[in-house]
Amino acid sequence: MSPRALAALVGRDVARTRGALASAGAGIVVGTAALVFFLALGLGARRVLLSEVFPLDVIELEPPRTSAGLLALLGGEAPIDGVLPAVATELGATPGAREVFGKLRFRFPSSARGGKELLGRELISHEMVGDGVDPALIEPELRERFQDPLARPGEPCVEDAACGRDEYCERASGSAGGRCSAPVPGLVSRKLVEVFDHAVAPQHGLPPVAGTLLARAEGVPFELSLGSSMLGVARLGAPRRARIRVVGVSGKAIDLGVTLPLAVVQRWNREYGGEAAATRWSSVVVRVASPADTAAVLAAGSRHGLVPADTRARDVSVLVSGVLALLFLVASVVLGMAALNIGHTFRALVADRRHEIGLYRAVGASAGDIRAWLLALAVTVGLLGGGAGVALAWVATRLADARARTDLPDFPYKPESFFELPAWLVALGVGYAVLFAVLGGLLPALRAARTDPAHLLGGGAR
Amino acid sequence: MTREFGAGAGLQRALQGVSVEIRRGEVVLVEGPSGSGKSTLLAILGGLDRGFTGEVRLFGEDPRALSDAALSRLRGERVGFVFQSFHLLGHLTALDNVLVPSLFARGGGRLDAARAREALAAVGLADRAGAFPHELSGGQRQRVAIARALSREPSLLLCDEPTGNLDSATGEEIIDLFAGSLAGGARALVIVTHERRLERIATRSLTLRDGRLTGDSQSAGDAP
């Protein structure tokens, strides 16, 4: 049978059996809509959670914190826990590792105050954490502004008053004199900005900073107290102040804190924590090509006694996958029931059309033609139902996003859209709908093809 | 040929050792009481029923040796059926009903609407091409069915009680149509009927009784 003839047959069926086919296809519509909606939601959640909140391709390895704390309690003197640069290099050579870099945490207590320029009033952070990162690792567009200011030292000085307007006197504890220095460039994380804008700022009546932070060419200045905080004073060195200027938002920045050029933190760590604090990484960050490579990196890390700093990404990933699988199952059950329903409808349809099928056979249709006809009808029901289901799901995602924009309070990482509906998901939805429709129509189609055409011939006996 | 249905106690012998040969140009009437096997014979002759034993040749081919597709094509190209209850499709116009066989023909839908219209005109329904079956009288419906059967110019036309559902005047029109459908001896007609009036166009009469062939007589058959 030619495709044209098949199309004519199926077209006439759709026209004359609209009602029955529509009610048979309704289950397909609902099932496909549920499938596509849930998967789009899952993909959207996964996108936000795993690429922005808990990136899955980045592993931060560090010495176990608990044992260090315990040793400190027992021995009084905490050993310098850190990762030797050689170990970091070795981790970078693990198969699947694309990039490795060391992070150097502040090994000294510090606090910060500032933000008046940006927020309209002074903000104080009694505990400030931060780290140092090699500027070579920073996004190129930020790199130039993110350099050690003492690479180009200013005039000798003993106090800030001797320096230029924006400058301060960078003078290490115990040394007789320092050099004037431009404010140390700092980077913050997207996470910090998100949390500030959506959780902190609204509660304290402060303006959001995301836009202005990026727009201000001169950066946001604040003052860092080195060597002392609410919680204590550094063992070495004397407390002093330094000027920081936040120059941008970076993916390499510490989650909640400020990230400075590596050389600066090395200097300060040496000043307040000694040589080892300046030369051993507090943690090593490995970026892998795909999440599947994570295991090898974790194994290599554990050979050096290192543990992942944060397992939430994996936990969230497992959770999201689990929920997705569950929703997929639910949608499949709906589609399975739809297939049964289609089976019923087709069985009735085939019984109704016994004479018609017999006639087709008598005028030249082969069993294969009859099978092809009914399967094409099932495919059509699947295509139409699947298409309608995808459309319905799309409308539902739009409605849900619109509701979320107006009705949900602002929260960190609140996305523009909670959904992701890539072309492959549309294809999957329609394909799945067709699959189930064909499954439902298969047995009736096979039975119809076996219909004995001889019954058409008249006979009181039959 | 022999055709049995069922098995054991329920065994039905629809045909027993019936042996016939039908040649082109013949107009064969098949008569016999109800249940004597007339329809069964037609089904086997038309390649609709392959459950027989014995030997059958359709246009030289053994229907049991052909694939279903090949046998179906043979049916579509060389056999036409006319049924007692017409079997028109209610959702199609007369014209589309005539076009149904072409859906399954090789080259799909080759028979164009013009030829289908000719076939309708040949049965006197040129002006009713757009009518649906429920808008037609019984005789008109059977004429559409005959147009459908003849549209592809079959070598063998098989009719099962074609006038059985029609009043006698209408039946007369149908008989006239058959008389005009002999294609100058290129076609064979096999007509199961109780209709005495058909004898005027018949060349031969078969009589079946309890599945056995009890009569096979040539008749005058003064076909016009």
Ligand SMILES: Nc1ncnc2c1ncn2[C@@H]1O[C@H](COP(=O)(O)OP(=O)(O)OP(=O)(O)O)[C@@H](O)[C@H]1O
């Ligand atoms: N599919 C079938 N299953 C079982 N028995 C059948 C079947 N087809 C025919 N028969 C039996 O075969 C015998 C012949 O049937 P057939 O229909 O050929 O008779 P007929 O001469 O056409 O009768 P009528 O004049 O009533 O149409 C009958 O006894 C019938 O019951």
Ligand SMILES: [Mg+2]
């Ligand atoms: Mg009969």
